[in-house]
Amino acid sequence: MTRDEIRAQLSYYQDLGVTEIYRRTPTSPPPPMPKPKPKAEPLPSLAPVGDTLIQILQDIGDDCRRCRLCEQRNKIVFGSGNEQSPLVFVGEGPGADEDEQGVPFIGRAGQLLTKMIDGTALKEGISITRNDVYICNVVKCRPPENRAPQPDEMEVCGQFLFRQLMAIKPKAICALGGTAAKALLGTKEGVTKLRGNWQTWHGIPLMVTYHPSYLLRPYSADAKRESWEDLKKLLHFVYD
Numbered sequence: 001m002t003r004d005e006i007r008a009q010l011s012y013y014q015d016l017g018v019t020e021i022y023r024r025t026p027t028s029p030p031p032p033m034p035k036p037k038p039k040a041e042p043l044p045s046l047a048p049v050g051d052t053l054i055q056i057l058q059d060i061g062d063d064c065r066r067c068r069l070c071e072q073r074n075k076i077v078f079g080s081g082n083e084q085s086p087l088v089f090v091g092e093g094p095g096a097d098e099d100e101q102g103v104p105f106i107g108r109a110g111q112l113l114t115k116m117i118d119g120t121a122l123k124e125g126i127s128i129t130r131n132d133v134y135i136c137n138v139v140k141c142r143p144p145e146n147r148a149p150q151p152d153e154m155e156v157c158g159q160f161l162f163r164q165l166m167a168i169k170p171k172a173i174c175a176l177g178g179t180a181a182k183a184l185l186g187t188k189e190g191v192t193k194l195r196g197n198w199q200t201w202h203g204i205p206l207m208v209t210y211h212p213s214y215l216l217r218p219y220s221a222d223a224k225r226e227s228w229e230d231l232k233k234l235l236h237f238v239y240d
């Protein structure tokens with residue numbers, strides 16, 4: 001506005017009887033009205049009533065494509081063992097041998113796990129072998145190069161692990177290694193801190209112990225001893 005225009009405007013106000021005029025101090029624009037939030041829908045039940053392992057397997061399907069792990073896998077490794085077992089072991093994810101055969105823990109780490117279960121049970125006078133327990137993994141497809149499963153892969157496949165555990169409702173769960181502990185307990189705490197003490201997963205006692213592939217490393221003497229201790233505690237709790 002030019003000075004003359006302002007003058008004209010003021011004399012116009014004067015003619016209207018307006019005798020006072022003030023400048024409004026600039027203010028920041030009012031905050032935008034919050035958009036109405038979509039109403040929270042209840043999460044679909046993760047474990048349908050009367051869920052079964054067969055149903056879960058069917059829901060996964062023969063050619064699951066829910067995450068990138070499908071790209072290089074050969075076989076989906078669902079789980080194996082006694083489907084009514086009071087004890088479930090949860091590992092991280094299939095390795096090369098498991099991917100080839102579709103069965104969890106059959107490679108080197110798996111053979112050690114079998115020895116640990118069978119050997120501890122025998123020594124402790126508990127008449128079970130590996131076939132009496134149920135074994136599965138957090139992710140059902142092999143992560144390439146045996147890398148750790150990524151959070152989104154664990155989340156997608158975690159729904160099936162959740163359902164497996166809910167369907168079996170074991171007396172106790174054993175989380176083998178940090179990935180299983182993280183998936184089941186949602187904690188970043190390491191195995192060293194968690195192991196040896198009872199945790200709980202949805203009211204079910206859970207023991208974290210070292211992953212057998214960690215025990216295959218040459219410098220893990222202490223961890224080996226500790227994992228035998230954990231296993232003894234676990235087997236006595238479940239089978240005594």
Ligand code: URA
Pocket residue numbers: 091092093094095098103104105106107109110137213
């Ligand atoms: N390591 C795992 O965590 N799971 C398997 O099935 C085999 C090796």
